[in-house]
Amino acid sequence: MSGKRYTEEFKIEAxxxxxxxxxxxxxxxxxxGVTAxxxxxxxxxxGDSSSQH
Known part of the structure; x- marks a missing residue:
């Protein structure tokens, strides 16, 4: 699969x-512009495990 790569910083901010x-x-x-x-x-x-919904 050749999906777009995102930085770790981008992911954490998201x-x-x-x-x-x-x-x-x-x-x-x-x-x-990412998938759910x-x-x-x-x-x-x-994510912080205590903040999971």
């Missing part, structure tokens, strides 16, 4: 928008 600023996953994904699936995966990897 996760923060969901976990700290309470934006919806679909909203952040649309704004950043990718964002879910990043939240699993980088």
């Amino acid at each position: 996760v923060k928008q969901v976990t700290e600023r309470n934006y919806k996953i679909s909203e952040v994904a649309d704004r950043l 699936k990718s964002l879910h995966d990043w939240i699993k990897k980088y």
Whole structure:
């Protein structure tokens, strides 16, 4: 698969928008041009486990 690669910093910032600023996953994904699936995966990897919904 030859998908676009994002920096770790980009992913962490995207996760923060969901976990700290309470934006919806679909909203952040649309704004950043990534899939909701990718964002879910990043939240699993980088998100604070106590902030999982």
